[in-house]
Amino acid sequence: MVPISELPTLYSSMAAVSVLPHFTANPTVSLLEKCKSMSELHQIHAHMIKTGLVHHTFAVSRLVAFCSLSGVCGGLDYAASVFPRIQQPNCFIFFAMIKGFADSASSLNSILLYSQMLSYLDEFDGVQFSIPSVLKACGRSRAFGEAQQVHGHVLKTNFQYDPFVSNSVVRMYLDLGEVGMARRVFDTMPCRDVVSWNSMIKGYVEAGEIDLARALFDEMPEKDLFSWNTMIDGYGKCGKCEHAQELFQMMKHKDVVSWTAMISGYVLNHRPKEGLVLFREMLSLGIQPDAATIVSVLSAIADLGFVEEGKWVHAYLSTNKIRLDSGFIGSALIDMYAKCGYIEDAYRIFKSISHRRSIGDWNSMISGLAIHGLGEEALEIFNDMERYDIKPNEITFLGVLSACSHGGLVQEGQYFFSLMQESYKIVPGIQHYGCMVDLLGRAGHLQEAINVLQEMPMEADVLAWKAILSACVKHGHVAIGEHAALHAIELAPEDSSCYVLLSNVYAKAGKWDNVAKVRSMMRQRGVRKIPGCSSVLSNGVVHQFLVGMEMDMMYRGRVLLKLEEVICRLKLEGYEPDLTQILLDVEEEDKENLLRVHSEKIAVAFGLINMKQGAPIHIVKNLRFCSDCHSFIKLVSMVYNRKIIVRDQNRFHYFQNGSCSCKDYW
Structure with missing residues (x-):
């Protein structure tokens, strides 16, 4: 979008027509700079028709520019209706129309207008201003044949010496997925600036050619922040966090994008703790996070499953008056609370943004209810979506089908699988079939x-x-x-x-x-079984317990004594270890000994020692629950009158008063 106030400068720089002073000062033309809506524009246009001003090229060019470039709703369509009535359209009018369509969903129209402009104009002076928009339209429309024709015209007219044009050619081929052709253009460019190098590096990164990107980065004569940030982001996305960290530490000047790229890389590669450490360092240096940073941090907290840090981030958002509908913050906050076991808080956030909900907010709420086994509630949210005329997408139906799966709602799941195809014309992906x-x-x-x-x-x-x-x-x-x-x-x-x-x-x-x-x-x-691991957060410290008896020696004696006490007390209440859960051919006594040191049992014993009476015990487990541990914790919740929340590999289990929220279906 080009601000209307900048159009006189842009117009004069194109030297397309001779602009008379009395036209630039014309009060009707000046009103276009203050115009804010289509209704105001209609009045100005009507006055231009009545006064004959509409027949003057400069005046009508300003009208078309406002419609095409200001971003006002309905403006581009209006410009398209005015354009055929212009008797002598100049380069600037064509430019405004071409750029407007290039940035729209109808980008192919830019290519047609460009062809029309070449056949209409007697000379090509000023045409180069429209070429970057046409090249962009070719890339967006996947119009490879037309792209080559425009490129050919650039070479014939020597416009490749214009850095804006040549950079646009590189970007176009990258958008088309033709990385090799983009590199050939790059190598033959008469003059390469930092934009040229950055475009090529970003193209390699987007194509997954991180080594080629690094080679070009190392060769680059002058790097800017964008160069460094692109490489760090690229390394993070291809799983090479150590290389990203190396570059990050080499940077003399970092901005919020640099920090966010590094944090995001850690989160994407399942290293949430390191991401949070970096976030704290960022704040200590006084760097204000943006929406993208917050989303990555909330994702890291959701992966860890412990809410205290998430509550701090939520408070930070409130203190700094950062809107929850900014970026994807609302969705990430709902997702974080849900994955940390606080589904009520997730729902409160969801309700608080009732007038500004994005499709992501709805999807996060449905998915959150699904992993909590609240299938019917998830379906109610979906029904609300339909009532509010919010069109669900493929992610929505993933959440709905997951909710049906966790809740044992077979008929409902089959109904929604058909609904997504028949009513919403969504083609199921492999995850939907899964x-x-x-x-x-x-x-x-x-x-x-x-x-x-x-x-x-x-x-x-x-x-x-x-x-x-x-x-x-x-x-x-x-x-x-x-x-x-x-x-x-x-x-x-x-x-x-x-x-x-x-x-x-x-x-x-x-x-x-x-x-x-x-x-x-x-x-x-050489395939090793992943050991069961359960984590408990106590006094701000995450304590991890592996299957067997691996734990901090500081707690080992007390925890094992407590575990023995718990098992003895539960047996008095009728607990019988389910030896079928030990899938090894050993004696029954050995099976019972193996059962008692499952990681979640050790975590429960630790929680009973270290968590205050009345405080819920939150446990995060890396594998699926076994039925013996499930029965064990149900009894613990009743005998010790404790609320215990466990997030296993697939979902949440709420234990209270001897029952579980999953209703023994998981």
Whole structure:
């Protein structure tokens, strides 16, 4: 968008026509600078028609420029209706129309207007101002043939010596995905400036060619902040945080984008703690975070699952009067509270932005309710969306289908899977099909789940086959489990969970020889099982407990004594360890000893010691709950009168008064 106040300067720089002083000072033309709406524009245009001013090229050019470039609603369509009536359109009028369409959803019109301009004008002086917009339109429209024709015209007219034009050619080829052609243009440019180098580096980064980007970055004669930030962001997105950190530390001057790129890189690569450390350092240096920083930080907190830092960020937003509808902050805040186990707070945020909700806010609320097992409530939110005429997207339906899966709402899930296709014309992606497989598998409809996999228009991914495998463990289907495991292991040979799930299928069926074969296969392939790990936040410190008895020696004795006390007390209440959860061929006594040192049991014992009476115990676990630990914690919540909240690999479990929010369906 070009501010209307800048148009006289732009116009005169194009030297398209001779501008008479009395036209520039004309009160009617001057009113265009103050115009703020289409209704005001209609009045000015009517006056121009009545006074004959509309026949003067300069005056009508200002009218078209306002309509095309000011961004006023309906302006571009109005400009398109005025344009055919202009008797002698000049380069500036064509420029305004071409740029307006290039920035719109109808960018192809820019190419047509450019062709019309070349056939209409006698000389090409001033045409170069429109070329960057035409090139942009070619890139946006994926119009490769037209792009080459415009490029050819640039070469014929020697416009490649204009740095704005040549940089636009590079950017156009990058937008078209033609990185090689962009590089050839870059290498032959008569004059390369910092924009040229940055465009090429960014193009390599976007194409995933991070090593080529780094080579060009190192060769670059003069780097600016954009150069450094692009490389840091690129390294973060391709999983090379150490390289990003190296560049970050080398920077003499950093802005908020630099810090955000580094924090985002840590979060994307599942290193949320390091992201939060960097965020605190950023604040200590007095650098104000922007919306993108806040979203990344809230995502890091959501990954960790502990809310105290999130509450501080929320307070920071309130203190600094940062609006929740700025960027994606509202969605990220809802997501953070939901993933930290505070679904009521998530809902309060959702209600507080009732008049300014984005589709992301609705999606975050539905997904949050889904992971809390509140399927019916999630569907109510979806119904509210429909009542408010908010059009759901593919992410909305992922949340809805997930809610149905966690809540065992099979018929509802099938209904919404059909609804998204028939009513909203959304083509299901592999994740939607995966949700349906999970929904049917959890409910024991394994053959129907297999049918979904076979009827998918794309190849099933490892997550879909693992959903089948998990259902086979739960419902005891060995043959289907073997079939699913073969596909899962073929797709992800280094994923230990594929082997573990197959081993569990065999163990549940008492096929210990097959269990041994699976374990042997894992050893031969160097695949290691991920150990169970549970975390508890106490006094601002995250304490982690691994399956077995690995923990801080400072707490070891007290925690194990407390665990023994808890087990003895629960046995008096009727607790019987579920030895079927130990999927090893060992003696029953050994099985019970292995059960008692599951990480979530140790975390509960730690919480009972260190958390005040009445305070809920929040636990984050990296794997799925086993049914023995689930029964154990249900009894603890009743006997010790404690509220215990556990987030496992898939969802939340709220334990209170001897029951769980999942209703034993997970």
